[in-house]
Amino acid sequence: MPKLLYITANPKTSAALSKGAQIGEAFLEAFTKEKPETEIVRMHLYDMDIPEIDMDLLYARAKLSFMGKTFDQLTMVEQEKITRMHELADRFIDADYYVFVTPLWNLGAPAVLKAFMDNLFIVDKTFTNKEHGPEGLLTDRKAVHIQTRGGIYSTGPMAEYEFGDRYLRKALGFLGMEVMDSLVAEGMDHFPEQAPEIMEKAKRLAVETAKRMASEE
Template identity: 25%
Template sequence: MATILHISSSVRSTGSTSRQLAAEFLSQRKASHPGDIVIERDLAVVPVPHLTEQMMGAFFTPLEQRSLEQAETVQLSDALVAELLGADIIVLGVPMYNFSISSTLKAWIDHVIRVGVTFSYSDAGPAGKVTGKKVYLFIARGGVYSEGPAQSMDFQEAYLRAALGFIGLTDVTVIRAEGLAMGESAVEAALSGSRRLIGEFAAA
């Protein structure tokens, strides 16, 4: 039995490929692992607020020195971190917006990457504290960015791998559906390839 944290970041409630593929994976995973517990966090339905000066100040104030207002300020971030730490598997549905991720997903990342909480510094440099977990990234994008000239414009997958890896999430499997704006045949090929991978990974 595993606890799965499912994060949806598409602003679209319908017609979202990243939502569709993540849902198919979870459905097949549940069929193979009926004891799994899935925690849903939809960043379009309940957006995570962007960082403010007050939040940053609270983050960097030692726990025992925080004011009541600062303690309240970090409650959401603490809850998001607890969800992350409590999960065995993280499933992220991630559409590409303007070569990168949605601002709501970036806000979530800003709340869970916290010094002393999910990573630490030492003389040897930074070290992630969120280890021993599996991540599945369901990436959707209109163009093809995994190869060719557009590869240098991919600030979606590259950023996620870097940010997640920084806190110790290095076991990352990416299921890409790309070329979705390049005609029906490209869409069919992308979905077919993604679903084939989903069938393999969901049963693992």
């Protein structure tokens, strides 16, 4: 059974409060119509235990990778955090399709998304190092990013300041995943009178993209 991982990084959990969630739900509805056998797994990052790359994790990774230590030789805290890191990575790897729903805040994605992604970069699990450089291991997986922006960042003077979508696409590509064109709804704060039209356009695009993702092998 195929599995779709639906990842949200916004403290607003309901579609009534979150424009991104509204677009995401439109995507899911269209996808499940095309591929009804798909298992949908929701991950709301604000409700999860996500280890940050702190001193414990830095030392745990170093001890296991090049300091010659075994798992049993780690401190209890290091064991707990490295175990949680691998649990998150394993849950991520277990899917076939991925939908990320995030807002653009202060030029980037919410910090919780970066913390989550930091747990996925594990040598010989999600990528490996070759003579020619790193190579992603999460091939044959498709991902799409749904992002809402209050201002205009696709063109004009703010285009060079958008680092949320840009980061996520690069990170997923590094891991070997096929990243589809992002679904962006922008300008709703700057042009509130146009917000309904912007949202309808984004939902239509979400439906089209969902159908394409579900139909492509």
